[in-house]
Amino acid sequence: MDIVTAQEMYDWDRAAIEAAGIDGKMLMESAGRAVANDMLQHIKKQDKVIILIGAGNNGGDGFVIARTLLNKGYEVDTWQVVPDEKISGDAEAHKKIFLSSGYDVYPFTTIEDLLPHLKRADVVIDAMLGIGVKGRLREPYASIIQVVNDLHAFRMSVDLPTGVPAGEGESVFDAFRADYTTIIAAPKLSVFLQQSRPFYGEWNVVEIGLPVPLLEKPKRKLWGIDDVKETFPVRAADSHKGSHGKGLMIGGSAFMPGSIVMAARAALKSGLGLLSVATVREAIPAVSSFVQEATFLNVEEQEGWIAGQALEQASSYDGVLVGMGLGRRDGTEVLLQSLIDSVDGPLIVDADGLYLMKSLLPSLKNRKTPTILTPHPGEFAHLAGVSIEELLKSPFSYSRNFALEYGVHLILKGPSTIITSADGEQRVDVSGNAGLAKGGSGDVLSGILLGMVLQTESLMDAMSNSCVIHGCTADWLTQETHSETDLLASDVIEGLSRTFRTLSSSSRS
Numbered sequence: 001m002d003i004v005t006a007q008e009m010y011d012w013d014r015a016a017i018e019a020a021g022i023d024g025k026m027l028m029e030s031a032g033r034a035v036a037n038d039m040l041q042h043i044k045k046q047d048k049v050i051i052l053i054g055a056g057n058n059g060g061d062g063f064v065i066a067r068t069l070l071n072k073g074y075e076v077d078t079w080q081v082v083p084d085e086k087i088s089g090d091a092e093a094h095k096k097i098f099l100s101s102g103y104d105v106y107p108f109t110t111i112e113d114l115l116p117h118l119k120r121a122d123v124v125i126d127a128m129l130g131i132g133v134k135g136r137l138r139e140p141y142a143s144i145i146q147v148v149n150d151l152h153a154f155r156m157s158v159d160l161p162t163g164v165p166a167g168e169g170e171s172v173f174d175a176f177r178a179d180y181t182t183i184i185a186a187p188k189l190s191v192f193l194q195q196s197r198p199f200y201g202e203w204n205v206v207e208i209g210l211p212v213p214l215l216e217k218p219k220r221k222l223w224g225i226d227d228v229k230e231t232f233p234v235r236a237a238d239s240h241k242g243s244h245g246k247g248l249m250i251g252g253s254a255f256m257p258g259s260i261v262m263a264a265r266a267a268l269k270s271g272l273g274l275l276s277v278a279t280v281r282e283a284i285p286a287v288s289s290f291v292q293e294a295t296f297l298n299v300e301e302q303e304g305w306i307a308g309q310a311l312e313q314a315s316s317y318d319g320v321l322v323g324m325g326l327g328r329r330d331g332t333e334v335l336l337q338s339l340i341d342s343v344d345g346p347l348i349v350d351a352d353g354l355y356l357m358k359s360l361l362p363s364l365k366n367r368k369t370p371t372i373l374t375p376h377p378g379e380f381a382h383l384a385g386v387s388i389e390e391l392l393k394s395p396f397s398y399s400r401n402f403a404l405e406y407g408v409h410l411i412l413k414g415p416s417t418i419i420t421s422a423d424g425e426q427r428v429d430v431s432g433n434a435g436l437a438k439g440g441s442g443d444v445l446s447g448i449l450l451g452m453v454l455q456t457e458s459l460m461d462a463m464s465n466s467c468v469i470h471g472c473t474a475d476w477l478t479q480e481t482h483s484e485t486d487l488l489a490s491d492v493i494e495g496l497s498r499t500f501r502t503l504s505s506s507s508r509s
C-alpha cells in the first residue's frame with residue numbers, strides 16, 4: 001500500500017479529475033460514502049452522533065458522510081463550524097444536496113452554544129480539516145478541538161485528525177485526538193511519525209474509486225505480512241547448505257556474549273545455510289553452548305573486547321554482520337575499515353558497529369556491494385549529526401538523504417520502522433509492539449536480516465521481510481502466549497518457528 005504526501009494526494013486527485021474524467025463531486029461522493037461505511041463499524045444504532053464540518057473538501061466529505069448515515073437511519077447532528085461563505089466548490093455542491101435532501105445544518109456560533117450538544121454525543125466525527133491544514137489551527141478550530149478532546153465521546157476523524165500535518169517537519173501542533181481515523185485512499189506520512197501517530201488512534205484506509213493505473217506511484221509503501229508471503233523465498237527441495245548462504249557474524253565480547261548468541265540463533269532459525277561467529281576466545285565456550293550449529297573464529301582481544309585488526313577471512317563469506325557486543329573502544333575502527341574494504345557480499349552493521357562507523361562513512365561510497373545499516377533513532381542521530389528530536393520530526397527525509405549520500409541501505413528502527421534502499425525507495429513496517437522495547441530485540445532483528453539477505457534475491461525484500469517477520473513474531477507471541485511485559489528477545493527467536501511455518505506453508509499453496 002502506497003504512503004503519500006499531501007502533494008502526491010493532490011496529484012492523484014488531479015489525475016482522477018483531469019486524466020480519467022471523474023467529476024470532483026462524484027469523487028467526493030464516493031470518498032464520503034466509503035468513509036461512512038467504514039465508520040459504521042464503530043457506531044451503534046442508538047448512538048447520538050455529531051459531525052463537525054470545516055471549510056475545505058474534508059468538510060465536503062463530511063456532508064456526504066452525514067447524509068449517508070442519516071439515510072441509513074442514524075441520529076446525526078451536522079454542525080458547520082465556519083461561516084457559509086467559506087464553503088465553496090464541491091463542498092458547497094454537497095451542502096446543497098444535503099439540504100435539498102431534507103436534512104438540516106446547525107451553524108456554529110460560540111463554543112458555549114455547541115458544548116451542551118457535544119456533551120450529549122456518543123460519537124463525534126471530525127470532518128473539519130484534512131490534508132490542506134497549514135500551520136497552527138486558527139479559531140474556531142483551536143477552541144473546538146480543546147473542548148472535544150476532553151469529552152468521553154468516541155472520536156473519529158475523516159482522512160486525518162484536524163490539525164495534524166499530513167507530512168513531516170512539524171512537531172508542535174494542536175490537533176483532534178481521534179480514537180479512530182478512516183484514511184482516504186492512502187496513508188499520509190504523518191501516520192508513521194512519533195509526534196503525530198497518537199492523534200490517529202486506530203486507523204483504516206478506504207478505497208474511493210481513484211483511477212489506479214493513472215496514479216504516479218510514490219517510492220514509498222507500507223509493507224506487511226501479506227507482502228512477505230508473496231516474496232518469501234521457497235526452499236528448493238534439492239538445495240544444499242551452500243545454497244542458503246555462508247554468513248559471518250563478528251561481535252560479542254567477554255562482557256556481552258549474549259548479543260551475539262541471540263543474533264546467531266536468529267540467523268540460523270531464519271534458514272541460513274552456514275554460520276561462523278568471530279568473537280573473543282574467552283566468549284567462545286559461552287556462545288558455542290547456545291549455538292551448536294555455528295563454527296567459530298577467534299579474534300584478537302584487548303581486555304576482553306575485540307581489538308582493532310583486519311579480519312582477512314571475512315572476504316570468503318557471502319555476507320557479514322558486525323557490531324553486536326563489539327564495544328566502542330578507540331581503534332576498533334580498523335576492523336570496520338577492513339570489512340568495508342574487503343567484504344565482497346552484503347555488509348550489515350548494527351549496534352556498536354554503527355557508533356564506530358561515523359568517521360568511516362565517506363569510505364562507504366566506494367563499496368561495490370551493499371552496505372546495510374540498522375540504527376535505532378539514537379544511533380542514526382549520531383551518524384547523521386542531528387539531535388534525536390530533529391531526526392524524529394523528519395525521519396523519511398533524513399533516511400532518504402543519508403542513504404543517497406552514502407550509497408547505503410538503511411533500516412531506521414522504531415514502532416514504525418522505515419526501510420530505505422540506496423536508491424531512495426522506502427518501505428514502512430508497523431508490526432511489533434512495546435514488548436520489543438528491550439535490550440536484545442535489535443540483535444535478533446540483525447540475525448534474521450543476515451539470514452534473509454543471503455537467501456532472498458531482492459535486497460529490499462530481504463530487509464523489509466526481516467522487519468515484518470521480527471515484528472509479527474512478537475505480535476503473535478503477545479496475542480497468544482506472552483505479554484508485552486514478559487516477552488524476551490529470546491522468546492522472539494523461539495517464536496520464529498511459528499512465523500516461518502506460516503510463511504512456508506503459504507508459499508507452497
Ligand SMILES: NC(=O)C1=CN([C@@H]2O[C@H](COP(=O)(O)OP(=O)(O)OC[C@H]3O[C@@H](n4cnc5c(N)ncnc54)[C@H](O)[C@@H]3O)[C@@H](O)[C@H]2O)[C@@H](O)CC1
Nearest residue numbers: 013031056057058129130131132133134135136137138159
Ligand atoms: N485529494 C483527494 O483525492 C480527495 C480529497 N478529499 C478530501 O479533501 C481533503 C483535502 O481538501 P482541502 O484541500 O480542501 O483541504 P482541507 O479540507 O484540509 O481544508 C483546507 C482549508 O482549511 C483552511 N485552513 C488551513 N489551515 C488552517 C488552519 N491552520 N487553521 C484554520 N483553517 C485552516 C483553509 O481555509 C483551507 O482552504 C482531504 O483531506 C479529503 O478529506 C475527498 O473529498 C476526495 C478526494
Ligand SMILES: Nc1ncnc2c1ncn2[C@@H]1O[C@H](COP(=O)(O)OP(=O)(O)O)[C@@H](O)[C@H]1O
Nearest residue numbers: 376413414432433434436437439440441442443
Ligand atoms: N514500541 C515498539 N513497538 C514496535 N517495535 C519496537 C518497539 N520498541 C522497539 N521495537 C523494535 O525492537 C527492535 C529494537 O532494536 P534496538 O533498539 O536496536 O534494540 P537493542 O539494541 O537494545 O537490541 C527494533 O526492531 C524496533 O523496531
Ligand SMILES: [K+]
Nearest residue numbers: 129158160162
Ligand atoms: K479531519
